[in-house]
Amino acid sequence: MPLPRNSASTTNSYFVSHELCWAKTTRDGSPGINVRDHCMNVGCVAEKMLDLVPGRMREKRLPQGIAALAALHDVGKVSPGFQSKCSQWLVRHGLVGRVNDLWPADHAKVSQWTVEQILGKPGLREWAAIIGAHHGKLKGRLSEEPWEDERQRLARELIDAFGPLPDKPADDAVLWFVAGLISVADWMGSDERRFPQEARWNLNERRRQAGEALRSQGWKRLSVRQPLSFQQLFPSCATANRLQEAALEVIVRPGVYVIEGPMGCGKTEAALAAAYRLLSAGQATGIYFGLPTQITSNRIHERVQPYVERISPDAEPVHLIHGSSWLMDASPPVEPGMAGPDGEAAEHAHAGRSWFASQKRAILAPFGVGTIDQALLGVVAARHFFVRQFGLAGKVVILDEVHTYDWYTGTLLDVLVKRLRELDSTVIILSATLTEERRRSLLGLDEGQPVSPRYPLVSGVDGRLVEKTCEAEGSKTVCVNSHTDRIRAEDVMSQARLGACVLWIRNTVEEAQETYRVLQGARAEGGPPVALLHSRFPYFRREQLESDWMERLGRDPARRPGGCVLVSTQVAEQSVDIDADLLVTDLAPTDMLLQRMGRLWRHERSRRPVSRPEIWIQMPPLDVAQVSALSVDELLRALGRSARVYSPYVLARTFLLWSGRPSLVLPDDIRPLLESTYADPDSESHALSELKKRLDQDREKMARTALNATAVWSIPALADEEEVQTRYGACKMAQVLLVRRIEPVDARTVRLELLDGSNVTASEGGWSLETAKALHRNIARVPRGAVKGLLANQPGWLKSQVYQPTAIGILRHDGALVGAEAGTDTGLSYHPDEGVRIRRDRVRLEPWEEDEYLD
Template identity: 30%
Template sequence: MHLLEDVTGAGKTEAAMMLTHRLMSAGVADGFFIGLPTMATANAMYGRLSHFYARLFDGLASLVLANGQRELVEAFAASVLRSGPVEHDLAQRDETASARCTAWLADHNKRVLLAPAGVGTIDQALMAVLQGKHQSLRLLGLFRKVLIVDEVHACDAYMQGVLEHLLRAHASAGGSAILLSATLPERMKRALLAAFAEGCRQQPPTLPADMAYPLITSWNADRAQHVETYRVGTRADVSRTVKIRYVADLDEVVAGIRRALDGGRCVCWVRNTIADAMTAYALFAHELDAERLMLFHARFTLRDRLDMEARILDHFGAHSTSAQRRGRLVIATQVAEQSLDADWDWMISDLAPIDRLIQRAGRLQRHRRDALGNRLANPADPDGREQPCLWVLGPAWTDAPRATWFKDACPKSSKVYRHHGQLWLTARFIKEGQLHMPADARRLIEGVFTEDVDLPAGLQPVANHVIGEESSEASHAYRNAIKLDVGYVWRGEQWWSDAQTPTRLGEASASVVLCRWDGERLLPWATHAQPRHAWAYSTVRVPERLIAEVVPPSDPQRLRAWEEAKLTLPDQGKWSVLLPLEKTGRDWIGVAMGRASSGELVSRQWVYDARFGLFPLPLRVNERG
């Protein structure tokens, strides 16, 4: 097992592939699977590896992409088998044998780990150790593979628990693992290494007290109690100092953005929630045209999200020019944090834990450019722009915060980042005024995430509550995972389908498939020559508190069309919500029901727009109660 820690853009992926090649050359592995935190990062990685992965193999080998919506890569989608005939039996409550067989054959996610080379979301690997159908096939697919997990720090308590089970299972079968991170806390590193060692039937090794950064940590079962660490040098082009300014006034942020845009700079404002991103977008919608103002979040259909990613890379990617970048503003959520090789002249971020801010700062002047914003031909030349500066918007600073310090100022963000003590510690570091990377990385990460850090008395109860929740989530991971020491013995647990296997906790969400009325016909929102792909491109993920069900059409003919359209979905509508939209004036509007905390269904009108995404109109109580 190898753990590679280095800053964003330092080449961790390339180093991991070199290590993989050495393991394969030594005869201890036959292939690899790279697991990433999001579909966007998986898609980007697939594109990077597709050009050179074959050189790792002696002979032919296939590279397979696996994520919840693999259809969004056209070259890959072409290999998906055609679905069988739809039986149009609306009374049928169970799928036929032919439908089940076709779904299994067409679902590459179940078989992706069998390919010599695979790239996908980490969820596809985590399902190998969860109590779900075809779990053993996934585990078999990892046999004699190098399991590479990128951005491993992005795992929450539940995902880390499941990942520890996966590392045990993979190690017990003789597999190897490479974990990559720019911001890995010591306690998480210790737990993951212990899990892998347990899978090798060894006692957890003791990590040496090496606070160096960048760092490679390696462990081998043949030398069970010896952990090797290697200090790594830092390239000049990824070693830098970023100024950080803590701001508590929204008006000051808006004024700063206007000055930057007037000065010809491109700007990105990363917000913690979709609602806050839409609010920020509204502040500039009347000042900037659609060409200069972009909104980027997760509540777009896959088709529109891919188009937006392509547009952002065109304007702010590695090879963008001054003319493409000048005076443009992107308002984004966390989707811009890890998924895109883009860089901006100036960035603002809502207050988030220090590891997230380090990731976001990695998108600030990521590529060296001249004073106008054109890419420098020689990466060794100094950047011609002003020193990079990250503004962080948060609550007014205080040395003695109350329990509601963060919630009062940022009510929506307080639900995203629960540990407000870590946010206060992050804000305290920010007030130092600058970030030296990679020199400060270890100090900042351990200063926020260490287990015995001192917190103000007002925030300690909040921290204690979060620690209890994380402990509960880790217990959920143990309960949901297979028990290798027991074997396949049914003890009353539920074994889920792929769509229901819980690789992540958090609030329940639904796959909402958008469609539009064309007369009395229902068509997928996105257009594509193959209907299966059109439905995949029309999908957006939404919390069930917002959309859990759809109000069926009252017109009998439209009701029949809606029921028949559900049968054409990849899951035949069993685990997704088919939301019809109708053109009303300039807007496409549909009606769906969200599930309130009381369990009551609440009806809302929803609007979809390719510029803004899916958003609700004013709330009203469902007439069905």
Template identity: 35%
Template sequence: MFPFTPNSLQRDLVEHLPAMIDEHGPGLVLVTAPTGDGKTEAALFAAALLGHAAGARGLYFALPTMGTADAMLRRVEVFASRALSGERALMLLHSMAWLGSLDGDGSAGVSDDQAGKGVISAGRGTVVEAEGWLRGSKRGLLAPLGVGTIDQALGAVLPLRYNVLRLLGLSDKVFVVDEAHAYGPWMHQLLVRLLEWLGEMRAPVVLLSATLTGRTAGSLVDAYRRGAGIVEPSGVVPRYPGWLFASAASEVVSAARGTRTDRVRTLRVSHRPVTWDALESAGVPVLEGGRRAVLREVLAPVAAGGGTALVCCTTVAEAQQTYRDVRAAFPELVASPGGVRLLHSRYPADERARITAECAAAYGKPEGGPVSVRPASVLVATQVVEQSLDFDFDLVVSDLAPIAQLLQRAGRGRRHRRGPLGRPAWAGAEDEPVLVVLDPLTAEAPGPPRSWGAVYDAGLLVRTSRILQERAPGGIAVPDDVQRLVDDVYEEEFVDRLEGAAREELVRLDEERLAGEAAERHLAVWTSICSPVDVKGDLSKLSAREVGVTQDLLTTRLGADTGGVLCLYQQANGVTTLDPQGTVEAPGGGRWGLRPAELADVARRVAPVPGRWLRGGESGTAVPQGWGTHPSLRDLVLLYMVPAGEGIWVCQFGRFTFSMSGVGLEVR
């Protein structure tokens, strides 16, 4: 099953999970381990065992984002080639998957040419011939094998059209959820409801997380057990790293098995309180004690001695400005073969894919052979680097974030063994990675910057800041301290560590957070379908909606109020093009809409933006009627860009001015 020597976590699953399944039947496996500890391979092994025992006909691997799903597709294909016999259709499922992946069309026919019997049988009688039909709208989950975003599965428990088709598609699969900690209260509650249904259908489940609180783990395991008819709370206490098994056929929940990790380390935390000046222009004088000054200080060794650094920012706008500032401060970095890169979500799809591939080549796992110090290079990014991207940096710098996110980002530091010859001299010991946290919460400014908006809960930031102050001197033992820290930041007694006005303010922030989480959970319960125990033979309940719950509300909420824009560039010769260089003319369409190649050209250049930016815009920005009605064009807004300087294009849209340049889409 493993094309390499299994690590401790994987060996423990190999040694103990088969006997548990043989004795108690299939069920749910929860794996908690640090980033880089082989959770994906462990999950696929567990999925193969569970699927064989349950007679499952396939697998769906759910991830938080389109980018992480795209990256996972190849790994699942390799797994399928080893673990399956016969041919199976492997589908990529997310809103842009139709653009193509492995075979250029979003699917891959998988066959086992190796000798020996596959773990999951897929005889010729189950060969899927109508792959084109499976690629149709709403049908993707019926394919035997799928990799995609979690919203594709969560749609099964919302009263959307064809939700029952999604449930049917999941009913005979092993459902794998990566980054199970990464979802807010609304999506978590939908996942709870989905696990109830999967438990009722006895569909096997594998949950993966690097930073899952004990409370969240218990809610997920108990939801699956409720669906299976077991109402007694499990009382699970995760081990980190480790795993546990909950049977769908009996009340058995194994005690969480702790495992060793081959990556024991001490995370050296440099907690740096800073005055917040992240959005200042590169030409503005640098403020002593400001974020820009501290960032120059911590990146100076990279520029001078080589190696790689990640700078993780809270907002796209701050990442864009930080990128400009780093380039201005370190011209030698710009001239280095490694250079300075920028990665965030607000690029057109094709540009973001190009940058991600470039980053994978620069910061990915060594291919083998001699390893040397990498050329000086800095990646400035947003939260997109937290999840499921196999990047390795010599240094990680992050703006303050909740402790779970900081630990995720720290996992990108020294992720792969490069040895003393593969790290720069300034990097120190291989097993003592450094995380620099730029903390804007100071006595003069006790709250987060206004530019952060509601990205993070303010109370969790206050709690995390306090934890960093307490733990920075001695470092954080990974993995031993991780579970304790992730749970500690949510403890009610935490407020007792503060005094006076600071304590009162944290109590207020906590009350706001808890009220908001309760409202999100209530919304999820109100909008989702009922639990399986409440159906009582009346299947109409699976499509019934409460008064006020509309299709638009559900699809918008599941998409977290995002929109898409397509920049059209008005060239000096009067031609409108899809690219600023003027090489691809915008299609005119026709009676039957855009041709497939034209549609792909358009969709690859769409950039996601917050939906609020597009409300109250100007007329004439809708998709031309001649482009047709393909779902990818629905609600797309066209921005007619005019040149405004070298490499900069702008468009006035309502009260916003959009600009497109080498740093992606900006708005003011």
């Protein structure tokens, strides 16, 4: 019951023993589990999690008191500001009107204050700060808060149970690792299915339940079959090739490594084989495979899953992580308890569900595949960035196609690699088209330090620089056909009619859609099929198209059409197993052109309808001699829309290098072409010099902005979403839910017929995994500017199921999409073979919004 105090203050006249303070509410809003029991549960989970941390990191890097810190995370709930949030609790204890809610209600900040008082030394304040951050972001400091004596009494009980707090400062890598562990322990310790609110267990029983909770999530020491040969790891490979042998020779301990080799030479298998060696030796705890786009992540996931099943007898499914991958999960394995009326605590509970029931789980699972953005969010000021650092610690992190990133994302990548090494992870970087300068940066070498110019090459730093060269497995001569006139759809269709499977890559969605329509106009009835791939389809339709065409144009000849044209954006540029007979492409930087060529004659075939591998490049309408006479504006106009996607300077340099070139030999010409494209020439025209100056300024700005984004101690945490801070100047995107019909059921509920024909009921305030999945499968991404007028009045039922800004588009019979309010004209339309189309006569976009191309 309330205990009196000698004070005239209404707020301080009464305090409540911590045993009577609630931590979570029940479903009906009544006080539930008390603060002490919840803190004990979380401390026990943290103990079990620490048992799974590799011994070398636990013994060399982690101080005492981690479990105690985790237990102390919610002592701040013993405070009048927090307790007064539950009206039933106030009534139960006769404190209505006696304990007011004027005191700070931010219990995480109060916890930070109490722990800071216990630690005492100013140099230890960071330990208290990470407790205050357990809801995902750093807090400021308090100067006073009532009921401190009760919080101190609870803290002493917890410290008696879990041991003394840290007594020494730690570096950022350790601090954020521990912060991540505390947040995850809190989520798992809040799972009511494992820790019922009514349970009153002793400490030993709580520890037993904590162990069960971890095992139910697949958290256990990884079991690895050994020894396995290369063929046992990859049954389709009889033996390791020369590059794969070099990788196994170099990658023998944790470090940072770069594997460089031509497209399609088996770099993925080389990295996975090296990862298996480290897992077998107990030098790694799992694998995360990061790629640049959703489609590349999906394809690699299909290859990694059987590999994991071969190496581990009790492997969990390989989790996939990107903006849409959570749709593959079956059910949410964690159900955090109700946080009561505390808005931030409720948001934290949602975050726990989000991490365990969504794509983010791949970061925490032993084996995960996803976009590199998900790893980069671990080093920028995004909510719960430290959970990602915790999840990647000790793993083999494989980063593919790193050449695709600009200086902003590249700078973040350098920071990530450094932090991963501090977390005892191994980083393996794969690329076919890396410059020597970029390789030095990724390996952490000094500028100008000599490195081998050979290719293919495996290099690494594990305390010293190690380099191993090898001979390429073979060579391929590719005919280069540069077109300064517009490439005619009829010419492309003629090749398809002769039986060629043509891949035509455009640099923007808009141009890809235009090309598809022109090709359809040139296609005679019964002629070769024409298809389109890009990122502006709803998820269910994109999944259908990708699966169909990756299979048709893959290794197996059984479904290969007798001629076709697949039009695509950059989603088919790299890390996908597409084998084209002829490649048609817009001008792009040299490294991107080389990557696109990796889809050309990718597999050995006994017969092809064309006599040689050939690439047609759509060049700007110029000849080389004209470039030196053009002004900057004239050159930009000539480069067209592609100059809004890629650096105009690099495009111009690529144009000069590739124009008139009749052929190239792969892989012999890869390194020389790359270095020539990015080398500083002795002299250039005025326009090129000006564009180079702008590029250098942009790079400096991007690098500075990226480093600012990593200042996690000093800037507010932004949304935990891809592209929010991981891509520079990326076109801001929004979502459109595509439906056929919406029928009101009552004031809070609607019945929907979705674009894919499914029917669901959605209610305001009633989140359902099944409903959320159904809606997300019918969502397409578009430039935010195309729907900004439709985002203001998002209905409550939609907000309850979809947490990102989402407009509604109702499909009419003519393909037009209208808004939910009185059939508002959106200026958008939809076609199942073209995706969402933006009608430029109805929708005005800024230049930077016109050409979204990121996946």
